[in-house]
Amino acid sequence: MQEVKNKKIKKDIHLDAPFHVTGKTKYIDDLPELEGTLFAKVFDSSCAHGKLISVDTSKAEELEGVFAILTAKDVPGVNQIGGIIKDEPLLAETDVHFMGQPVALVLAESEEIAHEATALIHAEYEQLEVIVDPKEAYAKGSMLSNSRTFSLGSPDSAFAECAHVFEGKADSGGQEHLYLETQGAYAIPRDQGGILVESSTQGPTAVQRVVAAVLGLEMSKIEVNVNRIGGGFGGKEDQASLWAGLAALGCFVTGRPVKLILERHEDLRMTGKRHPYRSDYKIGLDKDLNIVAFEASFFQNGGGAADLSTAVLERTLFHGTNSYFVPNVRMTAHPCKTHIAPNTAFRGFGGPQGMFVMEAAIHHAARELGVSPWGIQKKNLLRDGNEFSYGQIVENSEANRCWDQAHGDFDFLKMVEEVEEYNHSQSLSKKGLAIMPICFGISFTNTPMNNARALVHVYGDGSVGVSTGAVEMGQGVNTKMVQVAALMFGLPYDRIRLETTNTSRVANTSPSAASATADLNGRALQDACRQILERLVPLAAELLGGADEKQISFSNEMVFLDGNPTELSWDDLVAKALLLRLNMSAKGHYSTPVIHFDKEKEKGHPFAYHVYGTSIFEVTVDCIRGTYDIDSVKIVHDFGSSMNKAVDLGQIEGGLVQGIGWMTLEDLQYDKQGRLRSHTLANYKIPDVYSIPEDIQVKFLNTDHDNLAILRSKAVGEPPLMYGIGAYFALTNAILAFNPNANIPYDAPMTTEKILMALYSA
Numbered sequence: 001m002q003e004v005k006n007k008k009i010k011k012d013i014h015l016d017a018p019f020h021v022t023g024k025t026k027y028i029d030d031l032p033e034l035e036g037t038l039f040a041k042v043f044d045s046s047c048a049h050g051k052l053i054s055v056d057t058s059k060a061e062e063l064e065g066v067f068a069i070l071t072a073k074d075v076p077g078v079n080q081i082g083g084i085i086k087d088e089p090l091l092a093e094t095d096v097h098f099m100g101q102p103v104a105l106v107l108a109e110s111e112e113i114a115h116e117a118t119a120l121i122h123a124e125y126e127q128l129e130v131i132v133d134p135k136e137a138y139a140k141g142s143m144l145s146n147s148r149t150f151s152l153g154s155p156d157s158a159f160a161e162c163a164h165v166f167e168g169k170a171d172s173g174g175q176e177h178l179y180l181e182t183q184g185a186y187a188i189p190r191d192q193g194g195i196l197v198e199s200s201t202q203g204p205t206a207v208q209r210v211v212a213a214v215l216g217l218e219m220s221k222i223e224v225n226v227n228r229i230g231g232g233f234g235g236k237e238d239q240a241s242l243w244a245g246l247a248a249l250g251c252f253v254t255g256r257p258v259k260l261i262l263e264r265h266e267d268l269r270m271t272g273k274r275h276p277y278r279s280d281y282k283i284g285l286d287k288d289l290n291i292v293a294f295e296a297s298f299f300q301n302g303g304g305a306a307d308l309s310t311a312v313l314e315r316t317l318f319h320g321t322n323s324y325f326v327p328n329v330r331m332t333a334h335p336c337k338t339h340i341a342p343n344t345a346f347r348g349f350g351g352p353q354g355m356f357v358m359e360a361a362i363h364h365a366a367r368e369l370g371v372s373p374w375g376i377q378k379k380n381l382l383r384d385g386n387e388f389s390y391g392q393i394v395e396n397s398e399a400n401r402c403w404d405q406a407h408g409d410f411d412f413l414k415m416v417e418e419v420e421e422y423n424h425s426q427s428l429s430k431k432g433l434a435i436m437p438i439c440f441g442i443s444f445t446n447t448p449m450n451n452a453r454a455l456v457h458v459y460g461d462g463s464v465g466v467s468t469g470a471v472e473m474g475q476g477v478n479t480k481m482v483q484v485a486a487l488m489f490g491l492p493y494d495r496i497r498l499e500t501t502n503t504s505r506v507a508n509t510s511p512s513a514a515s516a517t518a519d520l521n522g523r524a525l526q527d528a529c530r531q532i533l534e535r536l537v538p539l540a541a542e543l544l545g546g547a548d549e550k551q552i553s554f555s556n557e558m559v560f561l562d563g564n565p566t567e568l569s570w571d572d573l574v575a576k577a578l579l580l581r582l583n584m585s586a587k588g589h590y591s592t593p594v595i596h597f598d599k600e601k602e603k604g605h606p607f608a609y610h611v612y613g614t615s616i617f618e619v620t621v622d623c624i625r626g627t628y629d630i631d632s633v634k635i636v637h638d639f640g641s642s643m644n645k646a647v648d649l650g651q652i653e654g655g656l657v658q659g660i661g662w663m664t665l666e667d668l669q670y671d672k673q674g675r676l677r678s679h680t681l682a683n684y685k686i687p688d689v690y691s692i693p694e695d696i697q698v699k700f701l702n703t704d705h706d707n708l709a710i711l712r713s714k715a716v717g718e719p720p721l722m723y724g725i726g727a728y729f730a731l732t733n734a735i736l737a738f739n740p741n742a743n744i745p746y747d748a749p750m751t752t753e754k755i756l757m758a759l760y761s762a
């Protein structure tokens with residue numbers, strides 16, 4: 001305790017880092033196995049679409065060490081895990097709708113035996129037509145839900161008056177989450193019929209709801225505990241529930257602890273990914289290059305069940321005009337049902353797919369008109385008072401400030417000159433530039449989800465225990481929660497213990513997602529701390545001889561009066577409070593004010609605020625090989641007033657590189673039978689240390705407007721992913737410097753193969 005007192009507070013650190021790099025951090029698979037634990041393996045469908053005729057488990061059951069094999073008929077509650085639409089069974093019952101869909105669950109004394117047993121199970125299917133393309137699905141009426149349209153102004157008459165109108169197509173591929181920790185859960189029987197589920201999930205309450213439903217129990221019987229997860233990126237917002245549901249089913253039926261951890265290849269094969277999109281656009285500009293009208297149709301490849309597709313679809317519409325003001329808009333999005341694994345949340349949540357189409361349309365217009373894309377981009381950036389297609393009015397737009405600062409700080413004009421010079425002097429290597437501005441709305445687009453709770457205990461020795469609904473997945477939310485509590489109580493970080501995320505301590509949580517976790521849970525935590533302080537302050541004032549309560553504050557583990565330290569320490573004050581039988585625990589709550597959205601009218605004010613930024617990309621393409629380097633990415637990002645620059649910078653760099661991967665390397669391929677061909681890390685490439693841009697510079701645009709962010713520190717989790725779109729267009733521009741007539745369909749990712757073909761196309 002003594003050494004703690006004099007410790008300097010270093011603000012900009014990720015508190016988990018020392019434990020991660022020394023291998024001490026614990027994940028589910030590190031939990032000690034309880035005696036009697038059974039190991040689960042999933043037998044999954046080898047048919048992408050068909051009737052399930054029969055499942056023969058008899059041979060597998062004979063294998064020594066196999067304890068039980070469960071199928072749909074063993075589900076005691078409802079065999080249904082769909083979160084938004086009830087269209088996904090826990091275990092296939094009458095039909096299958098994607099390869100990798102769970103059909104049976106093997107429970108055995110070891111993982112190896114369970115694995116062996118799955119090979120002895122045989123299922124028969126009656127094959128039905130397989131669709132993997134969303135436009136084909138749409139044409140055939142294979143839909144997950146209804147289409148949605150956002151509109152503003154009068155696009156039809158506006159197009160008629162435009163000086164320039166361009167139409168085209170823009171497709172983007174899916175993306176594998178590739179969290180380091182694969183999906184998994186460990187279900188443990190508790191007395192009196194309860195079950196504890198240790199889950200690698202972003203949504204503990206979603207897991208609790210699904211487990212309760214499939215077991216036919218009330219939610220109160222199920223406790224879900226999350227220590228932390230080894231990455232989620234959206235892949236565990238909803239899709240952790242399936243594996244937790246299966247482990248809990250095994251536990252319920254056998255009365256033994258059941259552990260189910262996916263191997264990497266199983267995870268790649270069986271879980272959904274970012275939605276691939278195919279889109280059509282039409283953009284209209286006036287003679288001064290103002291974007292006057294925009295129209296788009298988005299065909300979302302949803303996969304075999306709805307999962308979060310309808311919510312993702314909505315965010316595509318919200319972000320379909322990126323950071324530009326377009327007065328006349330009509331955008332329609334179609335959630336198409338195909339027969340690949342149900343696609344799901346992935347950093348940006350449909351926003352990136354929408355923004356790619358807008359950027360493609362601008363690029364197309366610029367190419368046809370012989371002007372630079374950045375000329376059009378700059379002209380149309382959002383200004384205060386502009387209206388988004390969904391009715392929210394732009395306030396505190398930082399679009400122009402980010403853009404202007406990026407141009408100034410990084411001397412963009414000089415970059416343009418140097419690239420032109422380079423391209424003049426080199427014939428077999430060309431450079432390309434692109435600017436990618438972003439604007440991302442912060443809040444769950446589904447308004448009711450924007451709330452959180454926190455539980456705080458001040459213990460007798462003055463130390464503090466904090467529980468919130470936030471799940472730590474590497475993004476640093478635990479560090480931010482420690483910071484919030486430390487600031488409220490005037491304590492150093494190491495006197496705050498951040499507890500696991502547990503549904504028995506903090507109930508009815510929204511998933512840790514939408515970049516809003518620190519905002520929502522941080523505000524709830526402040527509320528809880530405030531309640532405790534309201535009980536302590538009068539006592540402190542009394543102990544200080546009847547001082548004015550308004551003069552009391554807390555800092556350096558001491559009570560301050562009028563800004564100066566007193567003799568009264570935090571620990572002594574707490575000890576005294578307990579003798580006086582004061583309540584040193586509190587439950588805080590927060591729900592975002594202001595926001596609302598009317599899904600009938602498709603209008604409202606869905607976002608607490610927006611995050612802005614501008615990135616500048618420079619790339620060099622080897623015009624013989626089609627290979628390339630991303631030379632530099634220079635960013636001015638709107639952090640609000642960052643509460644932790646190390647954590648926030650890490651999010652910018654990670655998001656950026658993940659976005660570059662989506663746009664350039666990660667190429668998900670499905671064959672006509674619905675089989676994922678890019679199913680290993682040998683044939684699915686993600687960014688590695690060599691593909692990270694040599695020069696990444698990030699400037700903090702500090703904006704001190706009042707906003708609804710925690711400590712004015714804006715949400716940072718998802719927005720930087722969309723900077724990655726700049727890589728696509730910088731590569732495109734380098735190709736055009738080599739071959740001005742190149743045929744370049746807007747068809748991400750821009751892989752080396754596609755670059756090579758474009759370089760020599762006509």
Ligand code: MTE
Pocket residue numbers: 230231232233234346347348473474475477512513514515516517518651654715716717718
């Ligand atoms: N960063 C790390 N290291 N690991 C993750 O899984 N997920 C991203 C982002 N950054 C993720 C991450 C996604 S998809 C979201 S929505 C946010 O973090 C969630 O956390 P936040 O709300 O605290 O930003």
Ligand code: HPA
Pocket residue numbers: 237308311315345349443444445446449513514515
């Ligand atoms: N973003 C991320 N996750 C979500 C959202 C959202 O807007 N809505 C529901 N889940």
Ligand code: MOS
Pocket residue numbers: 202232233234235237345346347348349512513514515718
């Ligand atoms: Mo993030 S896609 O909202 O989990």
